[in-house]
Amino acid sequence: MPNTISITKINKSKVDNLDFDNIALGRTFTDHMFVCDYHDGQWSNPRITPMEMIPMHPACMALHYGQALFEGMKATIDTNGTPLLFRPDKNAERLNFSARRLGMPEFSETLFVDALKELVSLDQQWIPPQEGSALYLRPFMFADEAFIGMRAANSYKFIVMASPSKPIYTDRIRLYAETSFIRAAYGGTGEAKAAGNYAAQFYPTSEALKKGFQQIIWTDASNHEYLEEAGTMNIFFKIKGTLVTSPTNDRILDGITRKSIISLAKQDGIPVEERPIKVSEIKEAHENGTLEEIFGTGTAVVVLTIHSFSHQNESYRLPKETPIALQLKEKLVGIQYNTGEDPFNWRQAVD
Numbered sequence: 382m383p384n385t386i387s388i389t390k391i392n393k394s395k396v397d398n399l400d401f402d403n404i405a406l407g408r409t410f411t412d413h414m415f416v417c418d419y420h421d422g423q424w425s426n427p428r429i430t431p432m433e434m435i436p437m438h439p440a441c442m443a444l445h446y447g448q449a450l451f452e453g454m455k456a457t458i459d460t461n462g463t464p465l466l467f468r469p470d471k472n473a474e475r476l477n478f479s480a481r482r483l484g485m486p487e488f489s490e491t492l493f494v495d496a497l498k499e500l501v502s503l504d505q506q507w508i509p510p511q512e513g514s515a516l517y518l519r520p521f522m523f524a525d526e527a528f529i530g531m532r533a534a535n536s537y538k539f540i541v542m543a544s545p546s547k548p549i550y551t552d553r554i555r556l557y558a559e560t561s562f563i564r565a566a567y568g569g570t571g572e573a574k575a576a577g578n579y580a581a582q583f584y585p586t587s588e589a590l591k592k593g594f595q596q597i598i599w600t601d602a603s604n605h606e607y608l609e610e611a612g613t614m615n616i617f618f619k620i621k622g623t624l625v626t627s628p629t630n631d632r633i634l635d636g637i638t639r640k641s642i643i644s645l646a647k648q649d650g651i652p653v654e655e656r657p658i659k660v661s662e663i664k665e666a667h668e669n670g671t672l673e674e675i676f677g678t679g680t681a682v683v684v685l686t687i688h689s690f691s692h693q694n695e696s697y698r699l700p701k702e703t704p705i706a707l708q709l710k711e712k713l714v715g716i717q718y719n720t721g722e723d724p725f726n727w728r729q730a731v732d
Contacts, residue, residue, distance in 0.1 A: 386415070386492075386499050391431040394506070401509045404547045411504040411516070411543040415496040419486050419537040427492060429499055432542065438527035442534040448524035449576040450479040453680045454637075455515035456501045456543070456731070458508040459719035464501050464516075464731035467717050469494045471637045476520060479573035484533035485522060493520065494729075496541055501731045504543055513548040515717075517681070523576075549681050553688035553699075554595035556611055556675075558660060559585055560693065564599040564610060564632070571632035579613070586612065596677075598690060600660065602632065608658045614677030614685065615639035618663060619705055621671045623652040638678040638713070644725060645712050651705060660692055667697045675699055676706040683717075684710035 391412040399409060410432055417427045443449045452472045457465045473490035480487050497518060501508075508516040520541045524534030562585040565571025570578060582597070589597050596612035609627050610616060615636040618625045624646055629635040646653050666672035675687035686706050689698040715721020716728050 385427070386496060387426075387428045388499065388503065389428070389430045390503070396504075396506050399507070399545065401511060401514070401545070404509065404514070404545050406546060406549070407517075407544060409545055411500075411507040411545070413500060413503050414543075415500050415541040417488070417492070417496075417539045419539070420535075422486075424486070424488065424492075424539070427496065429496075429503060435538070435540075437525065440527040440529050441524070442526050442528055443523035445529060446524070446531070446534075447575070447577045448483055448485055448534055448537075449521070450476065450483055450485065450523075450574050451519060451521035451576060452476050452574060454497075454518045454520075455546075455680060455717070456497075456505075456508055456518055457515050457718050458505070458510060461719075463719070464505045464508060465717065465719060466494075466497060466501065466729045466731060468637055468641070468727045469497055469729060471640070472520070475574065475635065475637070476522070479575060480522065482570055482573040483575055485524070486537060488522065488539050496520075498729075498731045500541055500543060505731070507543065507545050509545050509547065511547070513714075515546055517544045517546040518542075519544065521576075546681070550595070550685055553686045553703075555593065555688050556596050556598045556690040557589040557592060557594040558598045558600060558608070558690060558692040559589070560600060560605040561585070563602040566602050566632070568631055572629065572634055574634065582612070592691075594691065606659055606661070608660055608663065609633050611677045611687075614679040614682060616675065616677050617642070617706075618658060618666075618672065619674035620666045622673070623654055624705070625654045625656065625658055627658055628655040636678060636680075638680060638683060641713055641725075641727065642678050642684065642709050645709050646705075648724065649708070649712075663690075664692065664695075664697065672697075673700060674703045674706050676703065683713055 473493040477487040522539045526534040526536040599610045601607040677685045686703045716723045
């Protein structure tokens, strides 16, 4: 398929109506979106159009069989007014991994990045200039064939939309270690960004919120003795100066921020271990004073420090100082906003 993207611009932008100091998170969208269609075994008609509703048949297969996936990433802007993307090639790779797992067609990784750059260039005035804010990008794919039957669909839509976003969390958060519900099963779709993975989190997370926690620490599906993820974040534990994080597997999302933090930590000479982590090990490290920091990583939060965690009605508070988390966050944010060095060439400017 040619990577030529047709562009239809909106008559009048809505950006002048946006108060960048008071952005309604996830409810405000830019003027345009990218759309591409899959029929007869190939992708066709890549285009940017004004943001609009998507016509959908009630028998749309995504609604009935869950063939839907997404990616999450950000566009930032530097002090010179240049829009920037962070490792978009890795999002393209992960989207195709998810597509294969869900029996969906892969999408050209080159066109994926080109589409992002075209959309961000067109809607760059929507990128918030405030520190920690960004233009959240949501590439997603879903089965749009009208058919009720147990098979993979034959037609799909790939769309990228954008939403200006303020920081989600500004303070350290409290975590609840879940020992009844699970995020993902062995051999399931936990390592894919499948839409259904997130629906399954809503009820247990709402129960944790009622108890005064902001997020859940997910434990393994067998015996709930190993720590895996924290809400929608990968999670790191600093024990006696070493960063420890769960290895990626068929239940844990291979986070791009996670990859980046590991690379930055190793560059700074910080020991990193990717291995299974028992709940009992973390509790013991807390009791003997060797548990120094816990932080989560993800696209939206970058690095989020943890105030405390609770397991089986016992609460464990973390030290207030989190030097390694803040050090790594500063380096990563410096790359994303072009205020620091980019030794790995992760930053991509949008022309």
